[in-house]
Structures are given as structure tokens and as C-alpha cells.
Amino acid sequence: MSATTPILSVRDLAVIYPLGGGRTLRAAEDISFDVHPGEALALVGESGCGKSSVARAIMQLQAHTEGQILVDGQDLRRLSRRALKALRPRFQMIFQDPISSLNPRRRVREILEAPLRITGMRDAAARARRVATVLDLVGLDPQAVLGRYPHEFSGGQCQRLSIARALVLEPALLVCDEPVSALDVSVRAQVLNLLNELRERLGLAMLFISHDLAVVRNIADRVAVMYLGRIAEIGAADSIFNGPAHPYTAALLSAVPEPDPDAALQRLPMKSGEIPSPLAPPPGCRFQTRCPAADDHCRRVPPELAGLQDARSAACHKPFVLGPAVRERAPAGRA
Incomplete structure (x- = not known):
């Protein structure tokens, strides 16, 4: 893949839930964006606007109803189960609640080695080396954590373990669904700094989902703002924050x-x-x-x-005139 080729392309995506009685909930529709290697795109909006539905559709945790999701140029809906399994290491997810997303009955060693076992790494020594590497990347001492259970860690440490689990397969794309919203403010800064360091060090692409614009400002290259299931605005983070x-x-x-x-x-x-x-x-x-x-x-x-x-x-008939003041409006006919 070239540097200019998106690792993720979403085209006209719709996620529609049947509610019974002939009713449906269009959680997201007409969603289109690209994420390039090394880039962080933030998807922001109020709770219930459809952000997490988009993330879960990208990860194929639920089926999307319309549109295309392409990873490395491959349409996920058209892939066989075997082909999708082979592609899955390229895109991994970090969930909102770091504690409940880790199996409470498994030690850290088992949790982090599980993706390697599933993808066919049979060499126990190679698995151990890979697990030790990712723990070092997220700032945890392998000797101190491998034999412990998730409940023995703080929320911030559990999120570091979740990040390590996502990194163990060496993905090109991380989908982060509100990864710091369940953490204390001081711990949020540590996790955000870690994600920024990992993105720069490993060249990761990142789709970062949040309702907190203060958080987004510290991590995003571009921002897509969602309202009631649709994208209201998308562009460079500096442009959007300044005007x-x-x-x-x-x-x-x-x-x-x-x-x-x-x-x-x-x-x-x-x-x-x-x-x-x-x-x-x-x-x-x-x-x-x-x-x-x-x-x-x-x-x-x-x-x-x-x-x-x-x-x-x-998506506005009368967008604001660009500029730092952002109080004057363009003529009504402008789209």
C-alpha cells in the first residue's frame, strides 16, 4: 500500500436496526470518509449520534446495511470468512470500558497470547517474545503483569493492556471507541500521550471516536462531526477548531x-x-x-x-464564513 492509499475507506455506509412492527432505526447513513496510514481521524458527536454503530460495522461486529467498508482496498462484505479472518490482523479495536473488555478468568499472558494462537502462531517462544514487546511498548513490565488477572489492575493499566492486545497482531489501523471516557482525567492524558507515541512510532492509522472535543484536539489530524446519524462537517482539525x-x-x-x-x-x-x-x-x-x-x-x-x-x-445551506471569529454567515444560497 502506498502512503497515499487509504488503509480504510468508508463509502455511503448505513447501519439500520429493525425494531419490529415495520419500524427501523437508521443509526447511521450516508457515511463516507478515508483514513490514511499514520493519520488519526476523529469521529465526534453527542451520545446516540451513531458513532459506535459506525465503529462496530467497520470491525464487522455487526452487519452494515448499505454501502462499502474497504480495508487495504478489500470490500469486507464481499470477503469469505477465511479471507476476512486473514485480513483481521490489519485492523483492531480498543473498547470504551477497559475492565469489562478483558476476560476476568484469564491471566494477562493468556489474554495477550490468544490473538496469536487464533492466527496460527504455534511457537510458544515467539508468542512470549511478541507479548513482551507489546507490553514494553505500552509501558508495562512483562514480569510484573503476565501472571496477574485484570481485576488486579487500575482502569488505566487495563486500558494499556487492551492497547497491547490490539497491537499484538501488528495492525495497520486502530479503531478506538471512546478509549479514555471511562478513565480519570489525569490517566486520560497518559493514555492519549501513549496513543500518540504509538501512532508516530509504528505509523498506525487511527479512527478515534469520542464525544469530547477537548480530547480530540490532542490527537486528531482530521475531524468528522456527526449529528443524528449523518456527518455534519469533516476537515482538518485545525480548520474546524479555529473556524x-x-x-x-x-x-x-x-x-x-x-x-x-x-x-x-x-x-x-x-x-x-x-x-x-x-x-x-x-x-x-x-x-x-x-x-x-x-x-x-x-x-x-x-x-x-x-x-x-x-x-x-x-452539510449546511448557510455555512459559517471561514475565519477565527466564526460569527458571520455566508449567503443563504451557498451549500
Whole structure:
């Protein structure tokens, strides 16, 4: 694979859950993005927006209903079980809860050697060397941890073990589903620094899923913002943080806590009310029920994800004019 070839390509992905009685929940739809070698793409949004459904579909933990998921250019849906098993070492997942994602009845040695056994590494000495290597990579002493059980470790240590388990097969892509949300703030920084170091050292691609924009800012090269199952905006992290084009992105950024008590806060005005149900999303723009600038056109016509002038895209009929102030809007006809 060349440096310019995506390790992961998602095209027009939809994840739809049947609910019975002829009803369905479209958890995610029309999702498209690429992740290149060495790149971190953050998928962010409120709880329930469909982020984890996208992650689980990519990992083939659940079937996607429409679209394509390509790893190394291979469409996962078209692969046989044997071919998919052969490709699986290339993409691994780190789960949200580090403790429950580890088998409580297995010692660390067994947990970390299991992927190697499943993929056919029969040499016990080679397995032991590989396990020791990944434990060193995540900052744990093999001699101190191999004979212990998950309940004997802190949450941060368990997440390091989860990262080691993901790395043991030498993947090219890590899918990280809220990997620090269950950890204390001080431990979050340690795990984020570790992931950044591993990405730089090993050339890993990373899909990083989070609802916390403060966390995303420290790890992402690009950001894709989801709202009610669709991508609202996608582009370079610096561009989005310095001047969001979509009003939902701006609202998320304005809600990030400011550590300086003397700093001037800029809050984006929002319409009051609850988030619409994903079972019955509003017509037109899905954000129109909360957007202070929504008009009749927004309420009738769904916006397409359209390119803007700085190599990013936004699904908004009236995206913000680019710039650090981010308060003036473009003309209504712009898409």
C-alpha cells in the first residue's frame, strides 16, 4: 500500500436496526470518509449520534446495511470468512470500558497470547517474545503483569493492556471507541500521550471516536462531526477548531469548558428543546430544530455534504464564513 492509499475507506455506509412492527432505526447513513496510514481521524458527536454503530460495522461486529467498508482496498462484505479472518490482523479495536473488555478468568499472558494462537502462531517462544514487546511498548513490565488477572489492575493499566492486545497482531489501523471516557482525567492524558507515541512510532492509522472535543484536539489530524446519524462537517482539525463551518460544530466547541476563569466565553445561541429522536428525525436539515439561523429552506431541503474552500466539507445551506471569529454567515444560497 502506498502512503497515499487509504488503509480504510468508508463509502455511503448505513447501519439500520429493525425494531419490529415495520419500524427501523437508521443509526447511521450516508457515511463516507478515508483514513490514511499514520493519520488519526476523529469521529465526534453527542451520545446516540451513531458513532459506535459506525465503529462496530467497520470491525464487522455487526452487519452494515448499505454501502462499502474497504480495508487495504478489500470490500469486507464481499470477503469469505477465511479471507476476512486473514485480513483481521490489519485492523483492531480498543473498547470504551477497559475492565469489562478483558476476560476476568484469564491471566494477562493468556489474554495477550490468544490473538496469536487464533492466527496460527504455534511457537510458544515467539508468542512470549511478541507479548513482551507489546507490553514494553505500552509501558508495562512483562514480569510484573503476565501472571496477574485484570481485576488486579487500575482502569488505566487495563486500558494499556487492551492497547497491547490490539497491537499484538501488528495492525495497520486502530479503531478506538471512546478509549479514555471511562478513565480519570489525569490517566486520560497518559493514555492519549501513549496513543500518540504509538501512532508516530509504528505509523498506525487511527479512527478515534469520542464525544469530547477537548480530547480530540490532542490527537486528531482530521475531524468528522456527526449529528443524528449523518456527518455534519469533516476537515482538518485545525480548520474546524479555529473556524467551524457548521453551526452544530460551533455549538459543540462553544460548550467545551474553558480552564481560564478570566477568559471571555463565546456561547452560540441555540434553540431550547430536546434533541430529536433518531426514530423520527426532522425533515430537511436534521439540525434545523436547534439551529438559531434555520429558515424555511433548511426545514424543507436536506443539505448535501459540500466542499468548502479549505478542503473540508459541511452539510449546511448557510455555512459559517471561514475565519477565527466564526460569527458571520455566508449567503443563504451557498451549500
